[in-house]
Amino acid sequence: MSKARKHDIRVDVETTFIPEQSRPEAGQYVFGYTVTISNRGSLAARLLNRHWIITDANGKVEEVRGEGVVGEKPYLKPGQHFRYRSGAVLETPVGAMEGDYEMLDDQGEHFLAPIPAFSLQTPNTVN
Template sequence: MTFESDHNIHIDVETDYIPEQSLPEANRYVFTYTVTIRNDGKVPARLIARHWVINHANGKVEEVRGEGVIGEQPYMRPGEGFRYTSGTVLETPYGDMTGSYQMLADDGAEFDAEIPAFSLTTPNTLH
């Protein structure tokens, strides 16, 4: 049986290491991440806020909360999407991120769209 949710937000993330902005000798590793958000549900929804958990390989954990993404609160009708690129700095050559987007649907429902964990890894890093 297939269940189609009124509120179904699909999230894909692609990452990239930026060596020209990184300083490994100073424990500074810069990464970008490009997020594609798609409304696969039946109801239009707006991304209101974000919550990120950033895990460094040395055990450090950062949490980031804020309104929207890159200064926007994108509105997506069913079948529509939004894509943006942002970045983060780690103290280690690898780590990961996870989190959620807080959404508000046109039917009044508030819900979280979970962002699956993704790795941030410099090239040729084994872990």
């Protein structure tokens, strides 16, 4: 008999390049991303904090930490998901993001939910 893990938060990300807000001649590439956070574990949990590591093609690394996401601290019961949209500005047409969310389960235990690395790139960019 299989038993669900108590902490199983899945993070999926879809990205898009936003050309109308970008200024390549000025080294400004704007990307949007949609994040879906799914609780596949056996315990409910609240997202408390975010930690992003953003890297551009020049090797410039920016770390971003903050409370919640888009002004919210979503509470996810088992089987629920939360989706939000945000964005990032890079100096290069290619980059990557990864990180983690600090979560707090209903038993008072803090844990990290990893955000797998994903690419940000303009259309027709080969890497």
